[in-house]
Amino acid sequence: MTEGHDEHDLQHHNGSSSVHRDRSGTVALHERHHRETGEHPLDHLLRPGRIPHIWCTGCGLGVVLTAYLNGIQKAGVDLDKVAIVSGIGCTGRIAGYINLDSFHTTHGRALPFATGLKLANPELKVSVISGDGDLFAIGGNHLIHAARRNVDMLVLCVNNFNYGMTGGQVAPTTPVTARTQTSPYGCWEHPFNLPYVAAASGAVYVARWTVLHARRLVESVAEAVRHPGFSFIEVISQCPTNFDRPNKGGEGIDLMHFYEKKTVVKNGIDPKEADIGLYTPIVCGKFVDQSKPTYDSCYTNMCTMARGGKK
């Protein structure tokens, strides 16, 4: 698809893919309910009394939360079996808003916690939702190993190119030349290309979207949750407060327009080609979709062998 035209396509389905339409029976009930009470159709999935959330005006995290909640419903899984695990950061706060089993762990450690949770109860559908710093700096080692093991889970990484929560410091994703609180002369380190790292580490499903691609993101979440194995979705999101304003990228809405105009969707490309610069065009799409035996299934086979008395 050509630059800029994609989002148009996303929005203008002429109503043919309204977010409400394909939900399961229980959700339809909630819908009827909210029509009568004026409640938001996602209110039943938000913890009572927790909205408004802490995120700034124009931040993309609320969009990610909305997309995740729509996606997980669309995946058609038993919501009682869903568990959300987050690390620490603005993104890490997502777990605390979702009215399902949710775990807000320590900085960088969502993945090993999620690994334990999933392996202890393989019935659970585990989603890890955390920030770029959390998953790729302090938690980088856990990420590559979780991907390598192919533990069945979804990892939704919100990349806002900085450490939002601590006030906008340089991150392993900060584009070269970008100014942050700890790169006052511009970032001189080479950033990670997250889908490339995830794919190289063994993730079986790898995609990247911006928060403006909300519809694609919903689809992608639903698809990735159903996909057995380690799925990784990067969501490019703005941090107007700590990253975009200081870098003259503007307010939240300006970044949304940037995503509208400067996104190139290239499904199936080698994620190696999806590097990101400071306000350069962003390549989005589903890059990897393959199958590979999951850790859980391999482990089960090994146990059968162990019980057969083989050493």
Add this chain to the structure above:
Amino acid sequence: MSRASDVLSGEHFINGNTASAEGAIAAGCRFFAGYPITPSTEVAERMSRRLPQIGGTFIQMEDELASMCAILGASWGGVKSMTATSGPGFSLMMENFGLGVMTETPSVIVNVMRGGPSTGLPTLAAQADVMQARWGTHGSCDVIALAPSSPQEMFDFTLRAFNLSERYRLPVMVLSDEIVGHMTEKVVIPPAEGIELFDRRKPSEPPSEGYLPFEPGPDLVPPMANAGEGYHMHVTGLTHDERGYPIITAAAQTKLVRRLCEKIRQNSRDIIACTEMETDGAEVVVVSYGISARTSWKAIRAAQRGGVKVGQLKLDTLWPFPEERVRALAGKVRGFVVPELNMGQMVYEVERCAAGQCRTRLVPHPGGETHDPADILAAIREVAA
């Protein structure tokens, strides 16, 4: 999930680390996550062989940070879980030991202590992590730590650690050392029916809108639901209220941290365990634990032969510290002798409780070998004099 046949009842000639693994299995542990480190690795090796045979999960993680987090996750998944480590690995676990305390997650950490600081003495014993166990994670909390001094106690105390962790909802530590971990002795594993197990209390109500995952019972311990049971709970390492919601205020902090400490303090009589030997009428009491408790025996016998009235208070639980007992003894004896394989750690607790009523004499040793019993004997004689 666990069957009686999973418990290897009978008499065995095994080392302490293996006995610890068997104690865990007998307690119902079915999840182990760890990272190899001398001198604790045999625990992981044993678990990697045993757990797949009995429907459990063994996973070697990428480091000890991950191991600690994985066992917390597994515990919320409804499975009793443990890790084992030594020295540097224990340091790496401290951050998420705190997460376990704050989120009230039952689990067990076995630390087979070796000499430090840093990489120190990978293959040789020390007892230098006992204060780290108490204070190693940031913030205020009360902890439970047991100190086995034989392979049999490695079995018994690991099993008990699980019961305590399920009962009081926190990660419980077993502080062993290289010598006890690698010592091979007779270990008697009782028949499965004879083993008393405590499993976490479950919420009495089915899932509902107003469910309060952190509302404590009279013993200050909240019942615990597992993930996937429909309770839709929120669990956070942030200061939180009974709903599990993060609340960043002094009032919420006071309420939560007070309770987390009080649930141990209020129940400390149920938790604390000591073994006393000839303390009645003693003029000197040797306060010791783990391998040093055994080294002390030779010195104690020699002193007794020389006419000194000396007994032993062996600390089976280091934390909570048996304050009342030490205070009571302090009023009766001439002094305490505290041999430890460190430069002085538990001795400060003894001294604090003695509160000047009697002498407290440390017998320090930085580790690498046991004390020379002659040094302990000299200290006993000095205090008795």
Add this chain to the structure above:
Amino acid sequence: MKYWREPLDRGRCEVPKGKVTIIDKRCKGCRFCVEFCPRKVLEVSKGFNEKGYHPPEIARPDDCIACGFCELVCPDFAIFVDQQASCPPPAAKAPKTQEVGAH
């Protein structure tokens, strides 16, 4: 609605209609819903909510096609859309060449 090319099944296609609800007090005034509504149904209101933001107002309610994008892109759960009964297919009343933009 104007089409640059007449869809072949236009006579059979129902055009959905939406009813937008705005939860004023939740809005943080980011304007995502206003600027990305494909039918320009919404505008920034002059009034303030209790947090001091200008929530959107429904300027052209009849133009809403219930695409749901405003609901999806709102970071604050402050706006949602219900699909109302669709406009009947134009073919039922008229031949397919007839102008049907005025629902």
